[in-house]
Amino acid sequence: xxxxxxxxxxxxxxxxxVAQNKAQQKRIAEVRTLYARAMENIKADAELPETDNHxxxxxxxxxxxxxxxxxxxxxxxxxxxxxxxxxxxxxxxxRSSYNVAALQFNEEYLVDEKSQQPxxxxxxxxxxxxxxxxxxxxxFNADGTPCFLQITHKDDEGGVISKEEIKxxxxxxxxxxxxxxxxxxxxxxxxxxxxxxxx
Numbered sequence: 001x002x003x004x005x006x007x008x009x010x011x012x013x014x015x016x017x018v019a020q021n022k023a024q025q026k027r028i029a030e031v032r033t034l035y036a037r038a039m040e041n042i043k044a045d046a047e048l049p050e051t052d053n054h055x056x057x058x059x060x061x062x063x064x065x066x067x068x069x070x071x072x073x074x075x076x077x078x079x080x081x082x083x084x085x086x087x088x089x090x091x092x093x094x095r096s097s098y099n100v101a102a103l104q105f106n107e108e109y110l111v112d113e114k115s116q117q118p119x120x121x122x123x124x125x126x127x128x129x130x131x132x133x134x135x136x137x138x139x140f141n142a143d144g145t146p147c148f149l150q151i152t153h154k155d156d157e158g159g160v161i162s163k164e165e166i167k168x169x170x171x172x173x174x175x176x177x178x179x180x181x182x183x184x185x186x187x188x189x190x191x192x193x194x195x196x197x198x199x
């Protein structure tokens with residue numbers, strides 16, 4: 001009887017895993033479509049000055065202990081289109097690149113235009129753990145809740161060393177850092193874009 005119950009439990013766990021993987025694969029496909037649309041919007045907006053709302057911050061500063069840091073943040077948005085919020089722009093994509101000493105990092109944020117919450121966060125950069133890079137892909141569900149975080153370590157030739165999928169976000173330092181960085185950049189963007197505009 002115990003063996004039968006154990007078998008039923010294992011089958012149920014397997015089916016749950018398959019369903020979860022299908023849900024994740026579906027979300028990955030949705031995010032890829034939204035990402036492609038954002039790239040098309042950036043290209044189209046650049047060709048039409050009336051719709052080209054973007055912000056670029058190019059920062060050059062001396063950091064204690066690590067030397068010169070170059071950081072560039074590019075943000076892309078559309079007008080909110082709401083007469084009640086005349087000076088409001090809805091971000092849809094943000095890209096950031098920076099260094100810490102000789103280590104290079106790049107981040108991308110795909111943003112839901114209506115909720116202004118993250119849809120997808122991508123991070124790639126050097127790591128102290130090995131000579132290659134670490135990639136982090138953080139997917140969010142359509143309602144803004146976390147879907148899953150995928151962390152991949154690659155060697156200096158691009159070969160995969162390890163791949164980990166995280167679904168328990170509470171207290172996970174990688175997930176917390178990525179969301180904190182998103183909010184830091186969003187706050188910076190909103191402060192700069194709204195500077196000097198008063199109703």
